[in-house]
Amino acid sequence: MKILVAVKRVIDYNVQVRVKEDNTGVVTDNVKMSTNPPDDNAIEEAVKIKEAGKANEVVAVSIGEDKAQETVRKALAVGADRGILVKVDGTIEPLAVSKILQKIVEKEKPDLVFMGKQAIDDDCNQTGQMLSALLNWPQATFASKIEIKDKKLEVTREIDEGLETIEINIPAIVTCDLRLNEPRYASLPNIMKAKKKPIEQINASDLGVDTSPRIEQIKVEEPPKRKAGIKVSSVSELVQKLKNEAKVI
Amino acid sequence: MSVLLIAEHNNKELRPFTLNAVTAASQIDSDVHAIVIGQNCDSAAKALSELPLVKKVIHVEAAYYENFVAENFAPVIIKLANNYSHIVCSANTFGKNLMPRIAAALDTSQISDIIKVISSDTFLRPIYAGNAFATVKSKDVKKCITIRPTSFDPCESSGGSALIEKAEPGQEFGHTKFIKREEIKSDRPELGTARVVISGGRGMQSGDNFKLITSIADKLNAAIGASRAAVDAGYISNDHQVGQTGKVVVPDLYIAVGISGAIQHLAGMKESKIIVAINKDGEAPIFSVADYGLEADLFEALPQFLEELNKLNTIQK
Numbered sequence: 187m188k189i190l191v192a193v194k195r196v197i198d199y200n201v202q203v204r205v206k207e208d209n210t211g212v213v214t215d216n217v218k219m220s221t222n223p224p225d226d227n228a229i230e231e232a233v234k235i236k237e238a239g240k241a242n243e244v245v246a247v248s249i250g251e252d253k254a255q256e257t258v259r260k261a262l263a264v265g266a267d268r269g270i271l272v273k274v275d276g277t278i279e280p281l282a283v284s285k286i287l288q289k290i291v292e293k294e295k296p297d298l299v300f301m302g303k304q305a306i307d308d309d310c311n312q313t314g315q316m317l318s319a320l321l322n323w324p325q326a327t328f329a330s331k332i333e334i335k336d337k338k339l340e341v342t343r344e345i346d347e348g349l350e351t352i353e354i355n356i357p358a359i360v361t362c363d364l365r366l367n368e369p370r371y372a373s374l375p376n377i378m379k380a381k382k383k384p385i386e387q388i389n390a391s392d393l394g395v396d397t398s399p400r401i402e403q404i405k406v407e408e409p410p411k412r413k414a415g416i417k418v419s420s421v422s423e424l425v426q427k428l429k430n431e432a433k434v435i
Numbered sequence: 436m437s438v439l440l441i442a443e444h445n446n447k448e449l450r451p452f453t454l455n456a457v458t459a460a461s462q463i464d465s466d467v468h469a470i471v472i473g474q475n476c477d478s479a480a481k482a483l484s485e486l487p488l489v490k491k492v493i494h495v496e497a498a499y500y501e502n503f504v505a506e507n508f509a510p511v512i513i514k515l516a517n518n519y520s521h522i523v524c525s526a527n528t529f530g531k532n533l534m535p536r537i538a539a540a541l542d543t544s545q546i547s548d549i550i551k552v553i554s555s556d557t558f559l560r561p562i563y564a565g566n567a568f569a570t571v572k573s574k575d576v577k578k579c580i581t582i583r584p585t586s587f588d589p590c591e592s593s594g595g596s597a598l599i600e601k602a603e604p605g606q607e608f609g610h611t612k613f614i615k616r617e618e619i620k621s622d623r624p625e626l627g628t629a630r631v632v633i634s635g636g637r638g639m640q641s642g643d644n645f646k647l648i649t650s651i652a653d654k655l656n657a658a659i660g661a662s663r664a665a666v667d668a669g670y671i672s673n674d675h676q677v678g679q680t681g682k683v684v685v686p687d688l689y690i691a692v693g694i695s696g697a698i699q700h701l702a703g704m705k706e707s708k709i710i711v712a713i714n715k716d717g718e719a720p721i722f723s724v725a726d727y728g729l730e731a732d733l734f735e736a737l738p739q740f741l742e743e744l745n746k747l748n749t750i751q752k
Contacts, residue, residue, distance in 0.1 A: 199699070203566040212567055224680075280535070281544045304680060306699075308562055310547045311526075315505070315535035324506055324611040327532045330673070340614065345528040346627075346682065348674045351614040352504070358610075364680060365667060400544035404557065404570040412705060415726035417717075421739040424711065424729050429747060432709045432726065434631070434688040435655060 187241040187356075189232040190296035191266065192287060193225040193248050195257040196307040209405040221257050224302025226264075226369035228362040231332060232300050233265030233370075240334050243267050245294060249286055251275055255385060262380035263372035269383065270294075274390035274397055280308075282397040284316035289393040291321060296357070298339070303328050303361040314361035324354035327361045436520035437466040440489070441512065443529045444471060444479035446501065451628050452525045454486065454589035459582040460523040461488045461590065462552040468493060470515070470602075472508055474501035480599050487595035497604035502613035503529060509536040510605035516541055516577060521555070526581035527627075527682075538579035545579040546571060550586035564679040564702035585627065585685040585706070619674055626658040626675065632686045632707070634660030634677055635670070636700075638693020638714065638733055642670040647737040648692060654744045660684065660704075662694045678703035693733045696721030713737070 197203060197212070198220040204213045221229075232244045246261035247270040248254040258269035272286050291299060304311040318325035326332075326341035330349070333340040343350045344363050372380070390397055418424045428435045440460040443450040453469075460467045470493040471480045480494040493515065499507050512522060522537060524530035526548040538545035550568075551559035557572045558580065626632065633655070635648045645659070652659050660677040661670065677684055679699040689707035694700060696712070696719055704710070705724050712725035715732050722728040729736060 197563070202698070203563040205567050212563060279544045281539060281542070284539060306564065306679065309564065309679070310545070311531045312535035312538070312545055312547060315532065316539035316545075318506075319509065319536040319539035324608070325532075325536070327505075328528060343528075344673045345616075346674065347616070347618040348672065349617045351616075353612040353614055355610040364663070365673065400573065400575050401546065402572040402574060404572055406562070406567050406569045409561070409565060409568050412710075412724050413726075414723070415710070415728060417722070417728045417730060421729065421731070421736050422743055424727055425740065425743040425747070427727055428688070428709070428711070432688070434709050435744070435747070 187298070188243045188245065188294070188296045189235065189241050189298045189300060190245050190247060190291065190294055191228050191232045191261065192299065192301035192313070193229065193246055193257050193261050194222040194302070194305050195219050195248060195250055195254045196222045196305055199223055199306055205406055205408045209407055211403070211406050219253070221260055222302050222305045224304065224362050224364055227364060227366045228300040228302055229261045229264055229266060230367045230369040231362060234367065235334065236265070245270065245296065247272065247287070247290055249274060249278065249283055249390070258385050259380055260372065262383040263377045264370055267383065269385035270388065271385055272388050272390050272393070277399060278397050279399055279401060280310050280312035280316055281400065282395060283313050284320055285395045286390055286393055287313070287317050288320045289395060298356060299359045301361055303363055314359050318359040324358045326352060326354050326358065328363045329360050330363045330365045332360060332366070436464070437468050437518065438464045438521040438523055439512070439515065439519040440467055440469040441522065441524040441530070441533070442469050442471045442479065442483050443525055443527070444473060444476060446473045446476045447478050449479055449482050451589065451625065452527060452584035454592060455584035455587040456523060456525045456582055457486055457488050457590040458587040459549070459552060460521070463521050463523065463555050466490055468519070470495065470512065472500050472511055474498055484597040484599050485593050485595045486590055488590045489595060489597045492597050492599040493602050494599050495602045495604050499607045500604070502616070504608065504611050504613055505533040505536050506608035506611045507605070508533055509540060511602070512537050513540050514605060515602070519577070521578045521580060523580050523582060525584045527584065530581045534579055534581050541577055541579065543575045543577050543579045544573065545581070546573055547581050548583045549580055550583050564698050565705065566698065583683060585683050619672055623652065624656065624658045626660055626677070626682050626684060629658035629686055631655045631657035631688045632660045632684050633657045633690040633692065634662065634694060635665055635692050636662035636694030637664035637668060639665060639670055645671055651737065651741055651744065654741060662697070662700045691721050691725070692737065694721055695719045696724065
């Protein structure tokens with residue numbers, strides 16, 4: 187079995203994001219970039235499945251500018267066998283990403299495609315579901331547990347009401363939740379080894395996919411700031427304030 | 436052209452956020468049609484027809500719709516899409532799972548999780564966990580939109596009498612089988628709609644210690660929330676998680692206990708009307724969004740808080 191894992195390069199989750207003064211976007215110059223956190227869970231799960239002897243190849247793919255190569259390299263350092271970088275400049279919407287991934291799937295013919303459930307930059311939560319639609323494959327979104335059963339997967343999904351379990355036939359798409367596993371850190375020897383693993387570079391334009399945006403970003407602004415509150419010195423003061431000042435209890 | 440609203444329900448009743456989604460849909464275009472897909476969901480269709488803002492209800496039934504599998508739902512909507520300029524749904528796990536499957540099939544670039552309708556093609560949505568707001572304009576002919584339910588008021592739920600029209604079911608997908616759903620039943624208000632929410636974080640130190648929170652929640656008729664750290668540590672189940680990848684809540688009163696205030700948690704609660712933070716670390720970022728901050732050991736403060744609440748004789752239910 188072969189697993190394709192899609193990984194995205196995003197602003198690191200610990201960075202306090204700042205809006206550009208000209209309101210055209212957020213500041214990305216000299217800002218730490220990392221793999222989108224749930225994509226780390228997707229890689230980890232694929233590598234674990236391979237280590238359990240249930241898959242024989244894990245391929246990591248990223249779509250973006252040249253520097254997205256670092257994100258692919260990180261996936262190789264934690265156990266992916268080889269990488270693909272689809273190069274495209276500028277912003278690219280989930281619909282275009284899923285069309286590119288469809289082309290990669292047609293070429294690579296994986297049995298499973300894993301990715302994070304959502305990217306923490308645009309917070310769209312679309313790509314996995316869109317790819318499943320384009321391929322007409324089953325989708326298991328927000329996965330917190332995956333069991334492989336012959337040519338099927340049993341997946342536990344995190345839903346608003348609690349948990350849901352579904353069974354899907356392979357080939358399938360799984361989008362991973364943060365509680366699926368604990369992503370490992372790359373060891374230094376594995377980082378060195380990863381430098382020798384191959385990364386195939388493809389230009390998005392060569393795949394025949396139109397990546398031009400369908401959504402115009404008119405402006406990006408700071409959200410309204412909350413007024414600074416006060417510190418209270420005791421529980422009784424707190425309760426009095428809530429009752430008499432805020433009038434919420 | 437009209438707006439098609441996808442209703443979320445449990446085959447008996449509408450899920451509460453359907454009413455918020457109807458409000459958002461009506462701000463895009465007044466001709467709102469609502470579709471209910473399920474099994475034996477007559478009562479949900481009827482409830483939908485009674486919403487004054489809904490002009491027509493489309494009711495689709497089949498056994499394989501009982502468990503809301505997106506792969507079965509999408510073809511029904513896609514078949515009807517020709518008649519509509521917009522398809523709208525709530526951005527909760529139901530809508531997040533379903534809408535992109537429809538959008539991709541229609542070759543539309545979806546706009547997720549809007550918090551404001553500016554015009555029929557322009558919307559406001561949070562990005563980067565709410566650290567920035569983007570104004571975006573769709574250039575697609577057909578627009579697929581999910582709405583953040585807590586950013587829109589629920590619509591009127593009675594007085595309407597829209598026509599209920601039956602439509603043919605689509606084909607069953609066949610490669611996805613529902614096995615089970617483990618819903619945590621509770622007598623408490625739902626997290627997303629509660630007037631008061633009290634949440635615990637890693638500072639709670641154990642699942643057992645959440646009973647300190649439970650007793651206050653009982654007193655205030657509050658829903659119980661949690662930070663991702665508390666859920667990851669296994670103190671409480673995932674359906675309680677508030678934050679960027681959990682639930683977004685906008686209660687009148689949000690009480691954060693033992694929560695440091697990571698960016699991703701703030702994304703889920705910082706629009707609350709009044710925020711209280713109880714934390715022993717005076718430098719915790721949660722204090723920067725709190726209206727009332729109490730720097731204290733929660734294991735001392737919570738029992739005192741309960742005691743003080745017991746002293747008050749007028750507790751709103």
